[in-house]
Amino acid sequence: MIISIYSVLNRTIGRSLLLFSLILLFFALLAMPDALANSDEIQTQVSLGNNAGELKFFPSELEFKTGKQYKILLDNPSPVKHYFTAKDFADVSWTKKVQVGKVEVKGAIHELELQPGATAEWVLTPMKPGKYELHCSIKGHAAAGMVGEIIVEN
Numbered sequence: 001m002i003i004s005i006y007s008v009l010n011r012t013i014g015r016s017l018l019l020f021s022l023i024l025l026f027f028a029l030l031a032m033p034d035a036l037a038n039s040d041e042i043q044t045q046v047s048l049g050n051n052a053g054e055l056k057f058f059p060s061e062l063e064f065k066t067g068k069q070y071k072i073l074l075d076n077p078s079p080v081k082h083y084f085t086a087k088d089f090a091d092v093s094w095t096k097k098v099q100v101g102k103v104e105v106k107g108a109i110h111e112l113e114l115q116p117g118a119t120a121e122w123v124l125t126p127m128k129p130g131k132y133e134l135h136c137s138i139k140g141h142a143a144a145g146m147v148g149e150i151i152v153e154n
Ligand SMILES: [Cu+2]
Pocket: 055, 081, 082, 083, 136, 137, 138, 141, 146
């Protein structure tokens, strides 16, 4: 009788402890990739034009490393709308999300259009080294100098 109570208690405590540790492990694993990603995320600021109306990217040359996660903070301080168009670069990158205000857009992204005063965050990981072109798709802007280069190194 005593032995059977002991074994039932032992089994119950053993199981709940096991369950408890499994639940802990589950949440730890759940939280880990996010924590790792956030601590490794590299922020890069890119302005599309400036308030003087210059047709340029600031900076016009961007450098990335493959396999690292970047948060590209885009803003348009100029009086006209602009595009951040880098199709080949986008093709060799894994986009986690594009965030605009409280909206997160997931999936493949190739270009972003920013209205005057707009900001957006593009979180991505470049996967392949190379030199990729960047331009603004608004007619006449690239010809006027609104172009850039994206360099991805291993
Ligand atoms: Cu433009």
